[in-house]
Amino acid sequence: MKDDAKSERRRQIIEAAYAVLAEKGYAGTSMLAVAKRARASNETLYSWFGSKPGLFRAMVEENARTAAEILQEYPGGDGDPDTALSRLGPALLRLVTSERAIALNRAAAADSTDTGTLGRTIAASGREHIVPLLERLFAGAAAAGRLGGRTPSEAAELYISLLIGDLQIRRVIGVAPPPDETEIARRAERARQIVLPPAAGSEVTARPG
Amino acid sequence: MKDDAKSERRRQIIEAAYAVLAEKGYAGTSMLAVAKRARASNETLYSWFGSKPGLFRAMVEENARTAAEILQEYPGGDGDPDTALSRLGPALLRLVTSERAIALNRAAAADSTDTGTLGRTIAASGREHIVPLLERLFAGAAAAGRLGGRTPSEAAELYISLLIGDLQIRRVIGVAPPPDETEIARRAERARQIVLPPAAGSEVTARPG
DNA sequence: ACATATCCGTACATACTATTACGGTTGTCG
DNA sequence: CGACAACCGTAATAGTATGTACGGATATGT
Numbered sequence: 001m002k003d004d005a006k007s008e009r010r011r012q013i014i015e016a017a018y019a020v021l022a023e024k025g026y027a028g029t030s031m032l033a034v035a036k037r038a039r040a041s042n043e044t045l046y047s048w049f050g051s052k053p054g055l056f057r058a059m060v061e062e063n064a065r066t067a068a069e070i071l072q073e074y075p076g077g078d079g080d081p082d083t084a085l086s087r088l089g090p091a092l093l094r095l096v097t098s099e100r101a102i103a104l105n106r107a108a109a110a111d112s113t114d115t116g117t118l119g120r121t122i123a124a125s126g127r128e129h130i131v132p133l134l135e136r137l138f139a140g141a142a143a144a145g146r147l148g149g150r151t152p153s154e155a156a157e158l159y160i161s162l163l164i165g166d167l168q169i170r171r172v173i174g175v176a177p178p179p180d181e182t183e184i185a186r187r188a189e190r191a192r193q194i195v196l197p198p199a200a201g202s203e204v205t206a207r208p209g
Numbered sequence: 210m211k212d213d214a215k216s217e218r219r220r221q222i223i224e225a226a227y228a229v230l231a232e233k234g235y236a237g238t239s240m241l242a243v244a245k246r247a248r249a250s251n252e253t254l255y256s257w258f259g260s261k262p263g264l265f266r267a268m269v270e271e272n273a274r275t276a277a278e279i280l281q282e283y284p285g286g287d288g289d290p291d292t293a294l295s296r297l298g299p300a301l302l303r304l305v306t307s308e309r310a311i312a313l314n315r316a317a318a319a320d321s322t323d324t325g326t327l328g329r330t331i332a333a334s335g336r337e338h339i340v341p342l343l344e345r346l347f348a349g350a351a352a353a354g355r356l357g358g359r360t361p362s363e364a365a366e367l368y369i370s371l372l373i374g375d376l377q378i379r380r381v382i383g384v385a386p387p388p389d390e391t392e393i394a395r396r397a398e399r400a401r402q403i404v405l406p407p408a409a410g411s412e413v414t415a416r417p418g
Numbered sequence: 419a420c421a422t423a424t425c426c427g428t429a430c431a432t433a434c435t436a437t438t439a440c441g442g443t444t445g446t447c448g
Numbered sequence: 449c450g451a452c453a454a455c456c457g458t459a460a461t462a463g464t465a466t467g468t469a470c471g472g473a474t475a476t477g478t
Contacts, residue, residue, distance in 0.1 A: 022322075023322065024322060025319060025321070025322035025323065026236070026319065027235070027236035027319060028322065028323075105318075105378065105381075105382055106318045106319070106321065106322075108382040108383065109314070109315045109318040109319070109381045109382050109383075110234055110235065110236060110315070110318070110319050111383075112234070112315065112381070112382060112383030113231075113232065113233060113234035113237065113315075114234065114237075116383050118382070119382035119383035119384045120383075120384060122382060122384075123379070123382070123384040127375070127379075157374075158371075158399070160374065160375055161370060161371055161373075161374030161375065162367075162370055162371065162374075164370075164374065164375045165366075165369065165370030165371075165373065165374060165375075166336075166369055166370065166373045166374075166375075166377060166378075168375060168378045169314065169373075169375075169377045169378040169381060170332070170336075172314075172318045172321070172378060172381065173314055173317040173318050173321060173327070173328035173331060173332070174317065174318075174320075174321030174325050174328035174329075175328045175329060175331075175332040190367070194403060
């Protein structure tokens with residue numbers, strides 16, 4: 001099989017795995033079910049991915065690449081922080097609450113007592129990628145006196161708390177729907193206002209916090 | 210078996226279930242493993258709890274009762290909101306990040322594609338119990354002009370986001386340890402300061418937000 | 419065209435789980 | 449004390465999952 005064709009085949013298998021995962025959850029997703037959904041053989045799956053955790057690791061990594069491509073469009077600290085955040089925030093929130101991200105977080109939760117690698121992979125490709133991005137953005141804002149005395153690191157942590165809050169865990173346990181665009185905009189705006197309060201001396205009237 | 214003895218026996222079985230859950234996760238926790246750990250018979254477990262989801266529902270409900278007893282000590286809106294929050298906040302955060310709560314959230318995440326009842330039970334006994342408590346507290350603060358223009362409902366949502374943030378989901382996927390008391394105090398204080406900014410005209414110097 | 423690698427579909431071996439059944443033991447009640 | 453309920457420990461049943469094996473079909477490279 002040529003490399004291109006193999007990559008495409010591999011992508012099809014991963015898509016099939018997502019479909020089974022959505023229907024049956026992590027425990028209910030067997031390699032055989034994925035193989036049948038993808039019209040592949042069990043042996044090929046074990047040959048290519050090694051094991052069920054191996055397949056899921058590949059899914060997490062593939063999802064991380066997709067997310068990184070999306071976030072690449074949002075440059076860091078070299079522009080107007082308000083504008084940057086008002087574009088980056090909604091994109092981030094959509095990513096972390098997407099069906100795919102939720103399904104992978106559920107898999108990681110289930111895996112946390114087995115190998116623990118899914119959680120670490122998600123964190124390495126997710127939050128640990130996003131925090132430095134936010135810190136660069138907030139470094140620019142700090143230079144303009146826009147962080148209200150917080151460090152870029154503190155501001156990044158605060159922003160994530162405000163943006164995501166407990167929504168993701170509520171999604172993961174199945175009690176919250178995906179946020180609609182109004183909710184996404186509202187949360188992102190609330191977070192931006194609190195993290196980037198008007199600079200001292202600004203004439204803008206805004207809510208405190 | 211007398212009622213007292215049966216309650217005690219039931220508690221022992223639930224404790225055994227938590228022990229197995231911590232070691233093996235939800236999927237890896239079989240009724241037989243719990244029965245053996247509790248020195249009970251499989252038949253008794255099925256007789257008393259009906260099924261594996263039934264046993265887990267009982268665990269969630271028992272945990273909710275424990276949490277409600279703890280929170281009962283924290284009265285709502287009839288006192289000084291700063292003091293009330295500075296006591297309630299850390300207690301809340303300890304509860305939602307405790308090993309037991311995390312294990313139950315993992316179970317709910319796994320169950321979300323099956324019955325979905327664990328998540329609903331957790332939400333009904335957790336957040337949906339806490340939000341009205343916070344709203345009562347913030348109603349008092351609003352009357353004193355302490356919410357910076359937000360409604361009690363908005364303030365409660367904001368407080369929860371700031372207090373918990375994404376810490377719980379990071380606990381659930383296995384990438385964050387339980388917060389120590391310093392971290393708990395820090396998060397609670399940050400949340401309090403943002404949600405209860407100094408009243409207009411106050412002389413206190415505080416960070417904006 | 420031919421040789422070889424590999425993928426597919428199916429089968430197999432092993433282990434585990436959910437749930438019920440059963441005989442013996444223990445606890446409760448009249 | 450005796451009758452009965454129910455709990456324990458073990459077994460049975462049916463189903464599922466993981467991972468490997470295998471023959472035939474297909475793809476690739478020379």
